[in-house]
Amino acid sequence: MSDAAQLMDRMYRRQRHIYDLSRKFYLLGRDEAIAGLHAGPGVSVLEIGCGTGRNLVKLARAYPGAHLFGLDVSREMLASAAAAMARAGLSARVALGQGDATAFDSAALFGRARFDRVMISYALSMIPPWREALERALEVLAPGGSLHLVDFGPGAGLPGPFRSGLRRWLAAFDVTPRDDLGAALEALSAERGLTCKIETRFRGYAVLAVARPPSPRSGEGGP
Template sequence: MSDAAALMDRMYRHQRHIYDLSRKYYLIGRDEAIARLDARPGDCVLEIGCGTGRNLIRAARAYPEARFCGLDVSREMLDTAEAAIRRAGLAGRIAVAQADATAFDPNPLFGRDAFDRVMISYALSMIPPWREALARALDVVAPGGALHVVDFGDCAGLPGPFKTTLRRWLAAFDVTPRDDLGEALAALADARGLSAATQDWRRGYATLAVARRAA
């Protein structure tokens, strides 16, 4: 975890202070993914790559009878998240911890082995071994639970010049859209006995995907 953590800490040491303000206009679909969580009273929700805690706070407010956990490889981002969670008065319902998305053990981190809902929001496009992270997320979905993913899509329904400009700009921040996210999720989910579905969002700007485990 040390190399990945050091890289993310260098990247976000200063960006974390303006991250949410600067990302609100182009990380499209995050709130839709939260709405689709449909967390029930007593459920426990895990966000992988929780960053500043923005999604955890919104989800905790949307589902006041659920509990929330978040993990991120960057200690710098978690410092921001913990401060935001305290300011929101949600420290009693949201716990965060530092961990690698590809190889975490949730039990020592959060005292449980599986979660009713798991969410990954615009993190897979920043994780080089993203399939490993996706596989690990599926492994911690509880019976009757679901994994929800939102990330950059293939922009198939948008003008070519827009896609080219967006991809070049994202590359400057070490962000790589995963054009085969749907296929990878379907294969990994099927191998684990989960069903999966993927939806293009805003003409392919974003991808919204869900994998469900039977009860």
């Protein structure tokens, strides 16, 4: 098992049982990101850093015809995700696999090399080599596919004391907002001929971003 997997397993061995209950109050923007996927019948969706499977259950209900896949480095979190799929009656619809976000083999794990949609929700802020994870996410996009991100933002519009306190609190859980996430995504997308839409929410508390091919007519948009 990799060092990253061991670290995440230690962190979430007990936390995973209360993770969704506690995180719903501050992991803002996840449902908006899910709504933006527009994953119709037959569309493949991979969530990198799927954790307890909360988003995958939401995805399955929002897009009943989509093919869903979840990746996480932690076996503990994947155990919770598998249990969540079973409770929701989704075990046959959602494939789960263990892998490092920076170097996973999607063909070996899921039987396919590319996905129409890739989503990363509040995971890049927990992955030290987050740029490598971002690159890998773009690498597994199918032609015409789109990458959807939601994570902690720079918080420029938040009151100074609140922002400082939030950062200290997040650091206690090994979470580091990636203030240059937008710039990194723009640069990596430009290298691949993709366009970016990057927005902040809640006075900069959260950032939502989408990278997709340019529209043939407008230069923006997506599949």
